[in-house]
Amino acid sequence: MSQGEALYVFDTLTRSKREFVPATPGHVGMYLCGPTVYSDAHIGHAKNQVAFDVVRRFLMYKGYRVRFVSNVTDVGHLVDDADEGEDKIARRAALERLEPMEVADKYYWRFFDDMGRLGVLRPDVTPRATGHIPEQIALIEELIRTGHAYEVDGNVYFSVRSFEPYGKLSGRNLDELEVGTREDVREEKRDPRDFALWKRAEHGHLMRWDSPWGVGFPGWHIECSAMSLKYLGDGFDIHAGGLDLQFPHHEAEIAQAEAAGHGFARYWLHNNMLTIGGEKMSKSKGNFLTLRDLLAEHDPMVVRFLLVSSHYRSVTEFNEEAFAAASSGYARLRDALRELERRLESAPPGRHPLLEDAVAAQTRAFEAAMNDDFNTPEAIAALFNLTREVNTALAGEVGRETLEAAIGAYRRLGGGVLGLFNEQEAGGVNPQLLDTLFELVLEARQSYRLNKQFDKSDALRKRLSELGVTLEDTPQGTRWKLS
Numbered sequence: 001m002s003q004g005e006a007l008y009v010f011d012t013l014t015r016s017k018r019e020f021v022p023a024t025p026g027h028v029g030m031y032l033c034g035p036t037v038y039s040d041a042h043i044g045h046a047k048n049q050v051a052f053d054v055v056r057r058f059l060m061y062k063g064y065r066v067r068f069v070s071n072v073t074d075v076g077h078l079v080d081d082a083d084e085g086e087d088k089i090a091r092r093a094a095l096e097r098l099e100p101m102e103v104a105d106k107y108y109w110r111f112f113d114d115m116g117r118l119g120v121l122r123p124d125v126t127p128r129a130t131g132h133i134p135e136q137i138a139l140i141e142e143l144i145r146t147g148h149a150y151e152v153d154g155n156v157y158f159s160v161r162s163f164e165p166y167g168k169l170s171g172r173n174l175d176e177l178e179v180g181t182r183e184d185v186r187e188e189k190r191d192p193r194d195f196a197l198w199k200r201a202e203h204g205h206l207m208r209w210d211s212p213w214g215v216g217f218p219g220w221h222i223e224c225s226a227m228s229l230k231y232l233g234d235g236f237d238i239h240a241g242g243l244d245l246q247f248p249h250h251e252a253e254i255a256q257a258e259a260a261g262h263g264f265a266r267y268w269l270h271n272n273m274l275t276i277g278g279e280k281m282s283k284s285k286g287n288f289l290t291l292r293d294l295l296a297e298h299d300p301m302v303v304r305f306l307l308v309s310s311h312y313r314s315v316t317e318f319n320e321e322a323f324a325a326a327s328s329g330y331a332r333l334r335d336a337l338r339e340l341e342r343r344l345e346s347a348p349p350g351r352h353p354l355l356e357d358a359v360a361a362q363t364r365a366f367e368a369a370m371n372d373d374f375n376t377p378e379a380i381a382a383l384f385n386l387t388r389e390v391n392t393a394l395a396g397e398v399g400r401e402t403l404e405a406a407i408g409a410y411r412r413l414g415g416g417v418l419g420l421f422n423e424q425e426a427g428g429v430n431p432q433l434l435d436t437l438f439e440l441v442l443e444a445r446q447s448y449r450l451n452k453q454f455d456k457s458d459a460l461r462k463r464l465s466e467l468g469v470t471l472e473d474t475p476q477g478t479r480w481k482l483s
């Protein structure tokens with residue numbers, strides 16, 4: 001099957017837009033660094049998840065068979081992101097008086113539930129670090145055997161000096177790299193820039209496994225090299241993650257895999273950050289809003305629309321205005337789609353050439369935007385252009401075939417690719433059910449009016465208006481609208 005027009009992606013490794021050509025025609029292997037599951041996801045995590053969900057969905061739209069692997073870190077991610085400090089999960093376990101694995105499981109499910117409400121597809125494989133200790137040990141052994149790692153007193157370090165390309169992803173030169181580790185560790189490492197592959201478990205450390213170097217636990221970076229290679233094979237196509245992970249995490253992933261003789265990712269995709277007041281939203285900084293809290297009050301599809309309205313490589317500033325703009329922008333598209341679907345119920349057969357031309361032209365514009373490094377703002381602009389044409393056409397009569405073509409475009413592009421219009425999966429109410437329920441309400445109002453019970457019909461209208469629903473009497477009958 002052909003994948004249509006060429007797709008260009010911005011590859012961080014070469015700092016250029018490159019034509020995307022998968023290693024195996026028709027198939028794509030993609031790995032995304034997933035969450036460390038020690039607390040609820042915030043909207044920054046959602047930007048990351050939605051960005052690569054859209055990438056995955058567009059690849060599927062183009063006809064690729066995609067294997068999407070995204071890990072869950074449940075051990076080894078230490079508080080200061082380097083080789084020091086407590087394990088994030090263990091610290092939380094002590095705080096919540098839970099077993100570390102209870103913490104991991106709790107936030108694991110909550111993470112995927114939250115993302116599911118945003119319409120993010122589940123990974124095909126979700127490997128957990130604690131479930132892949134033997135694979136990580138095997139990779140560390142390969143690195144020791146090939147002279148790229150060394151053990152000191154139960155700790156194993158990667159020797160960055162032994163891997164000449166170290167720094168190629170982040171464009172850092174080894175000599176410029178900051179040397180800022182604690183005294184005792186510095187003495188143990190041959191080079192202060194070396195990073196831990198395996199750490200000795202000190203007394204009281206809850207998460208511990210036997211290894212050739214004694215009882216300990218893996219460093220944070222090694223899981224992603226071991227698990228991506230296991231499920232996607234050497235030289236897999238796409239590695240994705242947040243820009244904040246480029247260094248040291250992704251640099252380390254490349255070093256661990258390539259130094260052991262494995263081909264690693266062929267394209268590197270990084271999303272930029274979601275900010276609040278100009279600063280990266282982050283658990284560590286405490287300036288975050290959990291997705292759970294946000295979704296308790298807002299339509300998940302509006303949140304998703306807000307996230308896809310900016311390019312994945314752009315910063316997304318989260319504030320009231322952005323939210324209000326997303327809310328009205330999304331409503332414009334959704335209302336047009338609803339109206340098309342409503343009209344389809346009673347439309348006569350027939351075509352509307354002008355609208356069909358617009359559907360074709362805006363589909364091409366949408367695809368061209370997405371083929372240019374997943375330019376979602378441009379793709380959404382194409383949907384707005386389509387919506388303008390739809391609204392103009394709907395002022396007159398539009399035949400069934402054309403309505404179906406237009407609905408198909410919204411569903412395939414906005415729905416299938418951008419993941420919008422998915423009220424049901426997103427945890428909202430099925431719009432068809434809502435329509436039927438409203439028919440019942442409107443029938444009740446109609447019968448009040450026929451029986452001259454105007455106080456009751458007025459009270460009903462008032463109650464609806466308090467719920468944000470306005471009624472409109474049109475020549476086709478009474479319609480409802482969410483304000």
Ligand SMILES: Nc1ncnc2c1ncn2[C@@H]1O[C@H](COP(=O)(O)OP(=O)(O)OP(=O)(O)O)[C@@H](O)[C@H]1O
Binds near residue numbers: 036043245272
């Ligand atoms: N503000 C943000 N905007 C976009 N992506 C983000 C943001 N914060 C985290 N991410 C991405 O989410 C993914 C999972 O992050 P991870 O669980 O490692 O975060 P964390 O270190 O626990 O939290 P934080 O960075 O908030 O302190 C990573 O790919 C990361 O780049």
Ligand SMILES: [Zn+2]
Binds near residue numbers: 032033034224
């Ligand atoms: Zn990773």
